[in-house]
Amino acid sequence: MTQSPLAQDIAMGSPVRLQTVSAVGQPEVTPALEELYRGFEQELLVPLWTEIGDLMPAHPRSRAAAHVWRWERLRALAAQAGELVPVGRGGERRAIALANPSLGGRPFATPTLWAAIQYLMPGEDAPEHRHTQHAFRFVVEGEGVWTVVGGDPVPMNRGDFLPQAGWNWHAHHNATSEPMAWIDGLD
Numbered sequence: 001m002t003q004s005p006l007a008q009d010i011a012m013g014s015p016v017r018l019q020t021v022s023a024v025g026q027p028e029v030t031p032a033l034e035e036l037y038r039g040f041e042q043e044l045l046v047p048l049w050t051e052i053g054d055l056m057p058a059h060p061r062s063r064a065a066a067h068v069w070r071w072e073r074l075r076a077l078a079a080q081a082g083e084l085v086p087v088g089r090g091g092e093r094r095a096i097a098l099a100n101p102s103l104g105g106r107p108f109a110t111p112t113l114w115a116a117i118q119y120l121m122p123g124e125d126a127p128e129h130r131h132t133q134h135a136f137r138f139v140v141e142g143e144g145v146w147t148v149v150g151g152d153p154v155p156m157n158r159g160d161f162l163p164q165a166g167w168n169w170h171a172h173h174n175a176t177s178e179p180m181a182w183i184d185g186l187d
Contacts, residue, residue, distance in 0.1 A: 016044055018040060062110060063111065064100045065100065069098055078094075081096060087127075093126040095184060097116040098117075114185065116185075118137075118181065120142075122177050122179060125171065125173050126171055128169055134186070137156065137162040137183070138185075139159060142158060142174075143157040143158055145172060145176065147162065
C-alpha cells in the first residue's frame with residue numbers, strides 16, 4: 001500500500017518545510033535561525049514573517065470573474081422552483097446558489113461568499129436550521145414574512161437587510177398570500 005505525500009511527510013517528521021532567506025524584512029540567516037526553523041517544522045508551526053506575502057497580498061488574486069445575474073430571469077426560475085421543489089430539508093429551503101462562471105460550476109459567488117436566491121411560497125415554513133457561517137438576507141420582493149432567530153420573530157419586507165451571526169437557530173415563515181424572494185449570503 002502506498003502512502004500519500006502528506007503521510008510520507010508526517011512519517012519523515014513534518015509536512016512543514018521552512019527555508020531561511022537573505023531578504024529585506026527577514027531575519028539574518030544564522031545557524032540559530034536554522035535551528036529555530038527546524039523546531040518550528042517539528043511542531044507544525046509556520047512563522048508568518050515567512051508567509052505574509054501569500055497570506056495578505058497587497059491586491060486580491062481572486063479566481064472569480066465579474067458576472068451579472070439578471071433578477072428577472074432569477075425570479076422566473078425561483079418561481080418555477082417554488083412550484084416544483086418542496087421547501088423542506090429535501091429542497092434545502094429552496095435555496096438556488098449563484099455559481100460564478102470562473103469557479104468551475106461550484107455554488108459560490110466568490111471564493112469567500114456563498115449567495116443564493118431563497119423563494120418562499122405563501123403559507124410555507126422553511127425548517128429551522130443553523131450553520132457556523134454568518135449570514136445576511138436582503139429582501140428583493142415581498143413583505144410580511146417572518147424570520148425567527150433564536151425564538152425571536154423578525155419581520156422581513158422589501159429592501160430590508162438582515163445580518164445574522166453564525167450558529168443561531170433560525171427559520172422562515174410566510175403567512176401571506178404572496179411569495180417572497182430574498183438574497184441569502186454566507187461568509
